Amino acid sequence: MPNTSYDALIIGSGQAGNPLATALAKAGRKVVLVEENKLGGSCINYGCSPVKAMLASAERAHQLRTADDYGLGRQEPAVDMAAVIARKDVIIGEMRKGVRSNLTKETAGITVLHGHAAFSSPRTVQVELENGKIQELKAKKVFINTGTRAAIPDIDGLEGLPYLSTTQLLDLKELPEHLVILGGGYIGLEFSQLYRRLGSKVTIVEAAAQLLEREDDDVCQALTEVLTQEGVDVVLGAKVRKVSHHDGTFTLTADTRSGERRLRGSHLLVATGRTPNTDTLGLETAGVELDEKGYIRVNERLETNVRGVYALGDVHGGPQFTHISYDDYRVVRDGLLHRKWRSAKQRPLPYCVFTEPQLGRIGLNEEQAKEEGIAYRVATMPVSTIGRARETGRTAGFWKVLVGPDDRLLGATVLCAEGGEIMSMFQLMMAGKLKYQQLQNMVLAHPCWAEGLNNVFAKLDKPK
Structure with a gap:
């Protein structure tokens, strides 16, 4: 089994890992980046960019429907969902090519490996490559940038059903007749308006008493009114205790303040939060500590309890935004390369x-x-x-x-x-x-x- 030593090993090609690889390589460091899935991380592949590209299509559809308000005559859009997805794929494909070019062609000193990485010691990682071979990597410093995945709630009957994650919904080339969204957070709200404007019937099912529970009451109420005026059905205070699927229809049985309700739809999107991708990294072997939710514990410099091992982006918990992940890169870059450390615990959160x-x-x-x-x-x-x-x-x-x-x-x-x-x-x-x-x-x-x-x-x- 070959053994290769590097100055820096980055696990995950996200919004912190990619620019860090480039910065370290330009500073003369020997860098290896390991990615199990697609280059670019969640933002490019199944987060910000694809959703916003599709929201642009939904906005055009809404403009056609409301054109009469501007003296132009109302027109019902003929939505081609496959074409909406194709437009999104072209945009994302170009972004992904840009990431690959930057890592493999534009910057010398970076090795990109595709495979699954797991620690065998604090600064040694074994990578199972796509061809099945195992390669062992050693590094002076290791940076974990593996992000999160959809958290699936423990609801009776849900396991094994053909529900959708946000990633799967972004590739669905048919327009759902009736999309039920389990979860009234930021993700659920954006998808609800997107698919309603494209022509789906949409129902949001939220266990809390209001949408966006971290916002002020007046904000939550105003956003709820905006969505309901566009035809989104919002069901609040609904604790779903059972899900079933028969003859192409999902049925959610929920306890509400007014009693039991059964909510039905052709498609079910589960948008109830995220869980960190830490469970298959062998972190226990490296001695890296996790919190009670599985996120990696870090200090203000984003270093774990294991010296020389850092966690960047969503995987260390806290606000999960692309711009925060990118700032994680800047915190580490300035500290390691310029000896100008600042706290990642104290920064603005737009x-x-x-x-x-x-x-x-x-x-x-x-x-x-x-x-x-x-x-x-x-x-x-x-x-x-x-x-x-x-x-x-x-x-x-x-x-x-x-x-x-x-x-x-x-x-x-x-x-x-x-x-x-x-x-x-x-x-x-x-x-x-x-x-x-x-x-x-x-x-x-x-x-x-x-x-x-x-x-x-x-x-x-x-x-x-």
Whole structure:
């Protein structure tokens, strides 16, 4: 069995592992990257990019249906689901080619292996290659970037049924007649609007009392109203205790506040969270500690309890966003190559849910500020007051800002068309430690969405 030694061994080709491989190789390190599935990680292959590509198709369908509102005449779109998938596949294929080219052609010093890696000692890994052969790798430092997979709930009857994960749904070339989505988190919401706009009947089944349970109540209520107005059926407080499948129909038996309900659909998407890909890595052999949910424990430098072994991206738990995974790479790169360590435990957490309107978040919301005992003033502005919103007909949602005693922004919630872009403006304000009066008096181009920055702080008041 051949033995090969490297400066760095990266397990997993995700949004942290790939740029780290490139940075280390350019710094003269000998690097090997092992990927069991497709290069690019979850974001490119079955996460952000494919979903957003398909959401673009759904948005066009919605524009056709609502064209009468703009004096153009309503038109029912003829949805070709296979063509929607094909467009998505072309986009993802190009991204995947770019990753492969960067790792194998554009940067010298990187070896890419396809196979399954498992530790045999703290810094030794055995890789079962695609041809069945075993290759042993040794490295001075090891970086685990294996991500997560769909978590399947323990529900009577579910095991063995032909339900769909998000990965499988993204390749489904037929339009579901009635898609039942188990889970009302960010993933469930994006898919619900996507398939409803493409023409499916859609039902969301959520055990909690509201969608997006980590958001403020007013945000959850507003998003629920947006979805229900488009025809999505939202069933809250529903604990599913049994699932069956007969004659092409799924039946979910759920306990609700109003008694037992049976919810039926042609397709079932299970979107109840994620679980880390740590169970087949041989981490116990390496002595790497996991938390109670199977995520790898790391310190502020993203190093595990085993010296020289790091965990990057979703596999170490916490917020599971591509941009956080990419920042993990920067934390490790700057620390190892430039001796400029900063804490991965203390950094801004911007994120966006790509429903329409989008939900952009940065900093604290009201519930978090109350829990932490932080004094704040709050202002809420309906999107309909913005000129750009009225002109484009995209008036749903609101902006909400929290301001501290020092007149600086504590956080912002933007439920609005282009909410992610607007949220990023608030993030820049926070990074620059600007006082809100500077935005109130800033000259902003008319008629842009950004003009709302002049007005959103007008009615700041103490929380009710």
